[in-house]
């Protein structure tokens with residue numbers, strides 16, 4: 001084998017980048033309404049007026065980041081006294097880092113070691129002296145550590161300004177996010193809300209089709225592969241990132257097998273890989289005790305409930321009490337200090353928001369009123385993943 005051989009290998013891909021999560025397509029299909037609503041909210045800038053703050057909410061992979069980037073691109077094509085500054089809060093996750101980044105982006109002032117108020121003043125001077133309108137996009141706003149302080153600082157900025165203004169566009173995929181905000185910040189940030197619903201299978205097919213035409217060689221991606229990838233992603237969470245990943249992995253598998261075409265069979269194989277990737281990614285970023293609750297749930301799912309069966313409809317669903325008991329045992333066995341059962345319920349809410357578990361309120365008859373939880377992924381796999389991450393040294 002030499003480089004020439006490798007380079008001469010045929011691939012189903014024409015431009016694999018088009019399938020990567022960072023690729024920004026020219027058209028964001030099925031988001032016309034949401035994009036229009038955001039654009040209308042931002043439009044006052046073109047008339048030298050301060051826009052309302054906007055909050056975008058929707059599950060992972062529903063096109064929030066793609067839509068806002070699309071809007072920024074269009075915004076930058078027209079002259080205005082406004083600037084939209086995009087902040088990825090995963091990278092800039094504190095008030096300090098964010099104020100520093102904004103000051104650096106718009107004024108070029110980017111020294112270390114200054115207090116946050118220096119960056120704040122620099123930014124406000126720039127806004128006021130030029131009678132400018134600054135719109136700050138805080139993508140994944142829920143990961144900011146001192147969120148309330150930041151929102152408070154940025155919304156209060158307008159009281160300090162004689163000219164121009166500062167507006168915010170917050171983006172999150174966490175349902176519980178609003179509870180992190182205190183009342184004042186909540187009403188400030190949520191002036192205009194735009195919800196991004198999950199995609200259905202037809203919409204995902206169209207999103208995939210658009211990428212297939214750029215990403216794959218003509219005619220190599222079978223229709224059956226596109227519909228299966230769309231159907232799987234729609235059934236899971238309506239996540240376009242997941243659908244795209246399925247198709248990209250399917251293409252890689254097709255290349256490995258030198259098959260020249262991508263069929264639904266490759267998507268089926270890809271599904272296993274993608275699922276594992278996604279779950280271990282999600283599990284890896286969980287706080288330790290959420291991992292332990294998830295672990296306890298996987299143990300219960302494997303062993304079954306020691307209490308009376310709840311009936312066929314509730315197969316592999318467990319009551320919070322029994323789950324908490326198992327979690328306590330896990331903590332004891334691994335020498336970790338357990339958290340209260342109230343925390344356990346909060347963790348379950350978070351795990352549900354991430355799509356790792358599902359909870360239902362049991363109807364009457366099953367031990368009064370209680371919550372039942374089910375693991376949404378293979379218990380063996382979850383067990384192994386958590387063991388590898390937290391329980392390694394035990």
Ligand SMILES: Nc1ncnc2c1ncn2[C@@H]1O[C@H](COP(=O)(O)OP(=O)(O)OP(=O)(O)O)[C@@H](O)[C@H]1O
Pocket residue numbers: 020021022023024025027028029030031058059060061062063064065066067172173207240241244
């Ligand atoms: N309507 C659409 N048309 C074309 N591509 C889309 C559309 N919606 C999403 N995508 C693509 O799917 C992937 C995920 O979308 P995006 O990053 O915008 O999701 P998100 O809502 O920001 O998710 P998260 O909450 O996880 O950040 C991206 O590659 C994006 O380009």
Ligand SMILES: [Mg+2]
Pocket residue numbers: 064065066139
């Ligand atoms: Mg995003």
